[in-house]
Amino acid sequence: MATTTARDIMTGGAQCVQAHESAFDAARKLTELQVGALPICGENNRLVGVITDRDIVVRVLGKGLAPAEVETGTLAQGEAVTIGADDGVDEIFATMTQHKVRRLPVIDGTDLVGMVALADAARALDTPDAGRLVAALSTD
Template sequence: MPATKARDIMTAGAECVQAHDNALDAARKMTDLGVGALPICGVNNRLVGVVTDRDIVVSVLGKGLDPAEVEMGTLAQGEAVTIGADDGADEIFSTMTRHKVRRLPVIDGTDLVGMVALADVARALDAPTSGRLIEALSTD
């Protein structure tokens, strides 16, 4: 049986929020899509980061900022952590653990093709390994 790849377990067709979109628009899009994170895309639809519902609460609302005024590009911190579409579950595990993230954009070449979440990779790994992943991401 071939190894599970990111493309096998990801949610395809990830929708971006644009870097110039505001936090209110992003929150509405998350609500409409029923997701807790969105990739942030900039010029030529290139991935510049990921915004989570927690980012909006902590970095916008928690600081008393107006969500209609805060652009998503300002929440993108450094280079986006991604995984390749053909990378295996072990590489996803390693990347999530190393960067302490629960969701990863999946890239095929330079194109965003989906998102893989902690739950997706946990289902693809054996029980002891998925347990280690959850434990690693649950600690500070």
């Protein structure tokens, strides 16, 4: 039996919000695409991070900042956590658990090819592993 990979379970065609675009632009794009997270791309479309709907609420609105004036690139924290398109579900599980993230950009070489979410990984894991993944990500 072949190993299930990120490529098998990801949502393809991930769209970036550019680092120079505003949090307001990101919120609009999140709404249009009906997703909870977007990769942030900088120069040459290089991945610099991920912005979530929660980031906009907590780090922009919650601090009284104007979403139209906050660039998404300033919300990227450290190096972007990614998964390779051909990495298996066990690697996805380990990466999500280690970095306490619920969504991972999927890259093939240096190209962004999709996003894999907690729900995608949980569906691909055996039931006990799925429970461990959810538990690991639900703790502080």
